Amino acid sequence: SGFFAPGALMPLDPGALRALFPSLGCLTIFSTAEGEGATAVVTAARAALASPLLPHGPEAVRMDHLLVQVIGGPSLTTGDCQAAVALLRAELGGDRVTLLGARMDGTLEGKARVSVLGASPPAPPGKVKAVKGKRPSKASVDASQQMFVFALEQNLRRGLFGGTEPTLFNGEDVDVPTYLRKGIRIQPS
Structure with missing residues (x-):
């Protein structure tokens, strides 16, 4: 059940990872989840967003690049896949590059699995502004911090x-x- 397994409804090329990770040191996220029922793909996408693997709250960041893999039973449609991508993009980003791969798995009748991998290039180093007369006091530094x-x-x-x-x-x-x-x-x- 990998990203690049043969026999895909919407195939992914391993070269897609090169586009996803444009440079070393990218900030990355990963999540995967399963869903069941008539809306299994959207349910799986919502569960992937709720996953503890993703940062939530103030730590949440939007990714520049997303790779979404949808695996479903024989009833999987491209419309289901597009709905999952729209939901994931609304929450996670993917404004520069969004790649979608989809394949059918006969053992997942009425079920779906959605995996998302996101990346953003590292932020450019900012300029440090020196403030005259302001130095951290020795008391403000935690000596036990490694x-x-x-x-x-x-x-x-x-x-x-x-x-x-x-x-x-x-x-x-x-x-x-x-x-x-x-x-x-x-x-x-």
Whole structure:
């Protein structure tokens, strides 16, 4: 019951994920739910919106890109799918790109499953404005709060070997994959 399974009413191409995630570091959401009855697809879409997997209240954000997958029984129609997409777009966004995939599954007679995957590119870094004479007092800083440590590029490049001494051969760290050491670009197939 994957996004790209063959035999679809409205097929999705795996390349759709490239359009959905335009850059690294995208804010993403995911939800999935099932519905039953005459309005199974819309019921499933409403249940997906109510899912605890999605942020609600002040944390809720609108996504720029949505991928919606609808799986239903033999009675699944494109109108049902469009109604689910309209409901999801009203709540979640999808103003730039909305992709819809739909397929039938004979075991889901009278039932439907809706999955939604959303993404938004990271916000551009804002300018920090310095306010003269205003500094946080030491009392306002919680000493028990853990410091978030950013991963250094060198540690990311070394993977599992990030915390160990480098294994050097002819001046090169052989724990780093060759394509990274040599700057070789690997083209997706």
